[in-house]
Amino acid sequence: MFLAIRDLWWARGRFALMAGAIALITLLVVMLTGLTEGLGRQSTSAITSLRADQIAVERPASGETLSMSTSRITGAALQKARTQSGVNAADPIGISTTRVTVGSTPAPATLFGVDPKAAVAPSGIGPDSAVVSSELVKDHTIRAGDSISVNGTTLRVAKVVDDASFSHVPVVWVPRSLWRHTGAAAGSEGTVLALQTGKGFDAQSFDTATGLVSKSRADSLSTIGSYSAENGSLTMIRGLLIAISALVIGAFFTVWTVQREGDLAVLKAVGARTTYLLRDALGQALLTLLLGGGIGTAAAFALGLAVRGQVPVVIDLGTVVVPFALMVAVGLLGATAALRRVVTVDPLTALAGAR
Structure with a gap:
């Protein structure tokens, strides 16, 4: 993690930009999750309480x-x-x-x-x-x-x-x-x-x-027309947001890894193991996701508390922590797209190209 932290600090502008993008996506996912739950309860709470x-x-x-x-x-x-x-x-x-x-x-x-x-x-x-x-x-x-x-x-x-x-x-x-x-x-x-x-x-x-x-009782909710239509639409939008976040994070770390190929080549040339570089890259992605996702989740939590009297949004463990954990997991999955270059980089070719 030493190299990951040093690299993030050196490229802190790009790191802040990526963390901000993750924070915004997480904010949308958490708020959409809370809104989906809130609208669902407005359609079904009389049945679920039977x-x-x-x-x-x-x-x-x-x-x-x-x-x-x-x-x-x-x-x-x-x-x-x-x-x-x-x-x-x-x-x-x-x-x-x-x-x-x-x-x-x-x-x-x-x-x-x-x-x-x-x-x-x-x-x-x-x-x-x-x-x-x-x-x-x-x-x-x-x-x-x-x-x-x-x-x-x-x-x-x-x-x-x-x-x-x-x-x-x-x-x-x-x-x-x-x-x-x-x-x-x-x-x-x-x-x-x-x-x-x-x-x-x-x-x-x-x-x-x-x-x-x-x-x-849970399965019968599908027979309530408003619940089926709303829940299906909002769930699809939330799934698309999560898929987009995986693509964005994967693209970002792929570009970042391409820009670091020279550094990775030097590290391999002086004896750094591929497993060490892989752990370093995943650690870098995890830090970015935790910081960006944490900021977005905190903002969504505060916003949800502020508007839940006017908007049917539910703020609880299931609508805040679960989406955050899902974003981190999906983000790490997207970041693995960048790992191929870490494994396949050739130190001799890279160093020769640098000369």
């Missing part, structure tokens, strides 16, 4: 995709689901987007209609009471004990729950009897089934018997 092992939706017609927004659970399917082996509870949830009235102000909300005594129902919900998401409270002054109007019915707010959103709209939990009087119900028992399962549950047998499609 006390359920499986989510069952209606099997789509040929050529269509699974979707919670178009799913309808019939009474016959509900009865069959409750009699299947390994199913401890099968609770229908009616999901529909509407407007609720807070005071005299209408506000967009996603209704989650559940039976008050269902295993999946949040505590506090009753025949004349509702549970609202904290996302709704941010925009409207609502406290437990206040009243809201849902489709002309006045409900008392029994409780405010943290971070419950569906397709970027805050959730209001209401009695299923109220949801079934909305136009979205269309005579169905619900939109999805929340299953609590135990020993003996077999997803394939359940699907065959009920005509539904059951998925684990």
Whole structure:
């Protein structure tokens, strides 16, 4: 590492330029990771917080995709689901987007209609009471004990729950009897089934018997249209950024190694081993990545904390440390493109060319 540090100090201008480029790329990757996670939670947090092992939706017609927004659970399917082996509870949830009235102000909300005594129902919900998401409270002054109007019915707010959103709209939990009087119900028992399962549950047998499609809670997120589109697009952009960073870092260290061929030739001529030069080159790349990536990660962390009240960005260990580690690993992979010249440089040819 002695030669690596001395070389970086001697070419500190180029080193600072490269570290700055890595810092900017890392800043973008970390912020994009946090934004992807934040947008994902705004689309799915109401589902991921359910006390359920499986989510069952209606099997789509040929050529269509699974979707919670178009799913309808019939009474016959509900009865069959409750009699299947390994199913401890099968609770229908009616999901529909509407407007609720807070005071005299209408506000967009996603209704989650559940039976008050269902295993999946949040505590506090009753025949004349509702549970609202904290996302709704941010925009409207609502406290437990206040009243809201849902489709002309006045409900008392029994409780405010943290971070419950569906397709970027805050959730209001209401009695299923109220949801079934909305136009979205269309005579169905619900939109999805929340299953609590135990020993003996077999997803394939359940699907065959009920005509539904059951998925684990994590896998069911793909049936939320907004989540699938956003997560796929942002993940692709993040992957492209990481691939670009590998190419940029690889190109930089390749050029740097070409400029150092004379020095490498001298070192080989005086007896330096190739393994020593390889360790030195990788150490140089690691130092550059750690410094540049560290600066970019710190900047992203500070920026994320500053804007997370206005932007749906998540700043935690998974969205900060993991992208940083990935950038370092990918950067080292790109830097290995420069190692071929370290191995193949001929000291005699290089020294003769220098003369």
